[in-house]
Amino acid sequence: MRDPSGRLLQLLSLLQTPRDWSGTELAGRLGVTARTIRRDIDRLRDLGYPVHATHGNTGGYRLTAGTAMPPLLLDDDEATAIAIGLRTAAAGAVTGIEDASLRALAKLEQVLPHRLRHRVAALTEAAVSLPPQDGAPPAADPAVLALLASACVTRETVRFTYTDAGDRETRRLAQPHRLVTAGRRWYLVAHDEDRAGWRTFRADRITGPRRTGTRGPERALPGGADAASWAMDALAGGSGTIKARLLLHVSAEDAAEHVTAWQGVLEPLDDRSCLLHTRSDSMRFLAYRVTLLPVDYTLLDPPELAGHLAAIAGRATRAVRSFTAPP
Numbered sequence: 001m002r003d004p005s006g007r008l009l010q011l012l013s014l015l016q017t018p019r020d021w022s023g024t025e026l027a028g029r030l031g032v033t034a035r036t037i038r039r040d041i042d043r044l045r046d047l048g049y050p051v052h053a054t055h056g057n058t059g060g061y062r063l064t065a066g067t068a069m070p071p072l073l074l075d076d077d078e079a080t081a082i083a084i085g086l087r088t089a090a091a092g093a094v095t096g097i098e099d100a101s102l103r104a105l106a107k108l109e110q111v112l113p114h115r116l117r118h119r120v121a122a123l124t125e126a127a128v129s130l131p132p133q134d135g136a137p138p139a140a141d142p143a144v145l146a147l148l149a150s151a152c153v154t155r156e157t158v159r160f161t162y163t164d165a166g167d168r169e170t171r172r173l174a175q176p177h178r179l180v181t182a183g184r185r186w187y188l189v190a191h192d193e194d195r196a197g198w199r200t201f202r203a204d205r206i207t208g209p210r211r212t213g214t215r216g217p218e219r220a221l222p223g224g225a226d227a228a229s230w231a232m233d234a235l236a237g238g239s240g241t242i243k244a245r246l247l248l249h250v251s252a253e254d255a256a257e258h259v260t261a262w263q264g265v266l267e268p269l270d271d272r273s274c275l276l277h278t279r280s281d282s283m284r285f286l287a288y289r290v291t292l293l294p295v296d297y298t299l300l301d302p303p304e305l306a307g308h309l310a311a312i313a314g315r316a317t318r319a320v321r322s323f324t325a326p327p
Helices: 004-015 023-030 034-046 076-090 098-111 114-126 142-154 227-238 252-256 283-291 304-319
Strands: 051-054 060-063 156-163 169-182 185-192 197-202 206-215 242-248 265-270 273-280 297-301
Touching: 004 023, 004 034, 004 060, 023 034, 023 060, 034 051, 076 098, 076 114, 142 156, 142 169, 142 206, 169 197, 169 227, 185 227, 197 227, 242 283, 252 265, 252 273, 273 283, 283 304, 297 304
Parallel strands: none
Antiparallel strands: 051 060, 156 169, 156 206, 169 185, 185 197, 242 273, 242 297, 265 273
């Protein structure tokens, strides 16, 4: 490769992949000598890129963390993903980074190719959020999320204080598995070491997390479930102080085709009906959730939910009163 600038960019692109590259491999990829590779590595270091070199049969070059943030090379999919992620962060799902997200997004969109701007705009406009529970929920602390995310990768156990829905504080020792975002809330799926079981924790209720330096065994969720499905089941069946039961006028098998885990947990009764158990922290949001059911149902409890459902039904009736039904 004769163009030194183009060769440096291609070399940098290779080094950004999470692996070690031997000088021979890099020389073969770029069609130059190992000596040229060593000179190009020195040029990248002069530009501020922290290229680390290890010796021996298994040694090689790789980019490592430095004292400053050097420019990065992103492909189309990576740039699109970062732009969408920054727009989500700017909406305030994580507290304290809204302004920084907007500044970073402005810099990125300024240099995005025209074709990628259209892709980002289309994906952003197609995204729909569920209504919040009685206003915006508490935002997660970015420092807490960063520590938990790192522990998920390294399988390192973490100690923290957790405050449940009843304002009771407990000390937990857990091995983080995955972070899951649902609307504007973050949840940690983790194995609770003291209780010897899987738990789902709201990230905004986690305080004082501290890494222990001890790595746990690699674990899989029961039944081979993925973290998103596990969290949704836990949220539908176990979170919230307000419980509701509804009689669905279809079998549990038929209801399972239409009722998502987010809406609750099904209990079979007979071949024509089943029970739906659901919970929430808000009676108003619980009513919204129930009205999304695509099957006929009867409210069993709590009685207070009936007034919220009646109010929603009344608004919907008034909204269509002026329309004439088609023949």
